[in-house]
Amino acid sequence: MGNLLKQKLFYIANRLAQPAVVFYTLPALMLLLVAGTVAQRTMGLYDAQHLFFSSFILWLGPLPLPGGYTIIGFISLSLLIKFLFFSDWRLQKAGINLAHLGILVLFVGGFLTAFQAKEGFILIPEGQSGTMISDYHQRELVIAKDGMIHSIIPHRHIKTGAQLKSPDLPFTITVEQACRNCTISRREEDAQGVFGMAQFMALSPGELAKEDEANLYGATLTLTGTGEGTDGTYIIFEAMPKPISLSIGEHQYEIIYQKQQRSLPFSLKLEKFEKGMHPGTAMASSYQSDIIVQDGTLSWPVRIEMNKPLRYKGYTFFQSSFAETPGSTATVLAVVKNTGWVFPYIGTALVAAGLLLHILLMARRRKGTA
């Protein structure tokens, strides 16, 4: 019985280790790649990536198709079995084996990144310090009570028709309409029962931007239970200059919609931001931020430039953009926390060395046989 199982396992493993696996699964991956790329034109990069590549199942209507994770996972499994148990360890195949190992390392790095990496950005005005990272994609509705955060509701729960309530909140929020890229327009109709900024403006869903971070998330809300004269329609959107502010009893409540915030275990102070220009044009040739890292009692200066990030305590900071307002400049650094960042470097080196070795060995064999 044990033997039979062993045989069965060997049979399956052997089949999985065949080049035929690659031959039959790669077309699916290529199709997925093309479809996911073309779809970006209409749905934007972020949504397409989640639908096609960062997914196990891709639903084509009622039809479940394998998503990027499934296909790549299957190929990885096949490659792992092939590499561990069925590799030909002669010198002739050394290049191929090395390249296969490199691809495995790339896949491991890819999966590590996919499941734990966090991306965001931090904006620091010149002369100031920053410790809060804003997420690129995740937004949240924050309810503050007397200046303290009371509850945080991720944007995936802010859906049209949703009711948000909590036993220790005196009011209920009903989402009348949520929008992922809100268009702000002047409120035309009568402003009866309408409060805050909603008295002047109305939100409607607009076409999604290509890059998710450019979308302006927001919602039209109805608040009930706030008391006479304040129950009614409100609007809220990202970076709204004035939050919804309510006075109920002796408590003060604020509602904010923002990009999800995370704090750094240390702080960065921007000493100076510099922009190099191509002479006589308005086209930038370089950006750089002079930063002081402050961690506990330690502090030291670093310079972050295009293509020269700062890596510290698992975080990596990249010169990403800048914001100029009259009289002040702020740097925008992309922040990534990714424990898998080193894998691509190793994988790349292995794949390159492996393929090069294989070509050399093939060319030598050609000479040998000629």
Added chain:
Amino acid sequence: MTVFRIITVLICVVTCMGSVAAAQDRATLQMQDFATLPVLHEGRVKPLASFAAVELDKFSARSSTADPVSWLAETLFNPQYAIKRPVFKVAHPTLRKRLNLPERPGKLYSLEELALGLEQTQQQALQLIVSEEKNLTPEQQALITLHENALAYGQLLQALAALLPMQVGLPESLNITPQIYTGMPTFLEIRNKEKPLMEQVKAIIDRKGEDLERYTAEEKALAGLAFEYQQISQAAARNTLLRIIPPQWKDSDVWLSPWSLLQQGQGSPESKILLEDWQAMAKAYRAANAGEWEKAGKATFKDTTAQSPDKGLGARLKMERLYNLLSPFKLAFALYALALLGGGIFLWRRHPVLYQAAFTMLIAGTAAHLAGTGLRVGILERPPVGSLYESLLFVGLIITLTALWIETRRRDALALTGAAAASLAVLFVAPVVAPDGDDLEVLVAVLNTNFWLATHVTCITAGYGFCLLTSALAHIWLLRAGGAAQVQDGLSRTIYILSLAALFLTAFGTVLGGIWADQSWGRFWGWDPKENGALLIVLWLVWLHHGRLGGQLGMPLFQAGLAVLSIIVALAWFGVNLLSVGLHSYGFTSGIAAGLAAFCAGELALTAALYYRVRHKKAGSS
């Protein structure tokens, strides 16, 4: 005064410039030195010849047949003639009607002809210029472009006005004796007396008011001179297009126009020397004095390059002149065409002379191609590929270089013919994607890194080159396999090694790109269209090789798969650019999209036909 008023004022100012005494033909003047003088334009110091070509092409929408350098010289030194030259293209028929322009072939008009219409439409243009580009009709767009061009041209006409003679009566009380032109002072000469002139005119106005009738002849001359002087001075405000004076401050890399030197008080003893050099050029040009012109041109070149903080500038300017004169890529194109012709005939009628001729043509073409690429590297001081246009030039070079190497081993004209065809196709597409204006471009910040340009970009474009050569040879393999005679000469082996090299270069280039992305944006892979395109090529090659290894793909199918590699490369190279373009460039890209679709369809049909011919023959012989 609105910006657009400047045109009208300008024409008055320009016509007030003294006319040229000598009627001698200026065509005898040697333009070589003038053409090589440096100017800062679009972020880069380049020879005036390149500057002139870009500007003239811009105004005339590439339809002027005038020599750009002579045109520029006349514009700068002899503006009152230049305003009569037809250099502005007005292609839109309704706009021509609105501006009251006569119909003529070429649709080119002079500033003088346009002046009235421009003045009448200036209000509208001012309103349109603030509205969004996509909301404009083609006619409105054309109107804005015309106004913008006229303004830029106005800057050129005025650029050296301070050095040109003014046709004005000279008041005796100022005691100005023109030193440079007989009887006519230059702006600079009057400027030395600016203070007394303005004081006297103010005193006259205080005394007699503004009614010219009550002025004496001397007073009229003073008032007239002051008016002219101020007109030129005002029209020259913000005249910054012609930046021919090297940076005057330490650590600055911004070159200055003569007017910003004069009006912003940025002069120095060094810049005075340069102004005198240009003064001598202006005088020699206007007098059509060939000897003086040459002397002044050489002196200006020497003094300007000596004052430039960039010590390699002189050499680079000469390189760029050589590059412009040689047109190395056009030359390479012609030679490749001959090589293809020779190689093609040789494959059909095997005559050794034909082979030698074709081989020589390919070597000569590759040499021109290599020289062009080398000159670009020298001029721009960066690795060869930084834009889509440059990637095409480089891929073409890789194809023929690799083919030459294969050809020296095989000597059967197969690689030669395939490479000549592939490289011709690539060089044919290059001008289509070339940027408007100067194709020697400076790069945006994220690309402005020689390390990654030299590694990732060079690697991936070399990979494209190997893919295209592989594809061309696979076509030949299919063609031969479907033919009458069976040849065993190891072509499939050559193709196999080439495709492995293509796989290596594209795979390594792709992951290097990931590492660059990790260094600059913090993510190795982001499923971005460009990344996906590169990955598609790698996957296609990996798939073909595994299929061949596992026995699912027979040799003919394997070769057919390699043949359509050209389609995959074209899609990854250009197709992804079409995905991310905005609406406003629709007209341009729809042309490219149609061309790309036609190429893919044609290539697919060709490969399918070749493949079925092979299958058919096999079926027939078994």
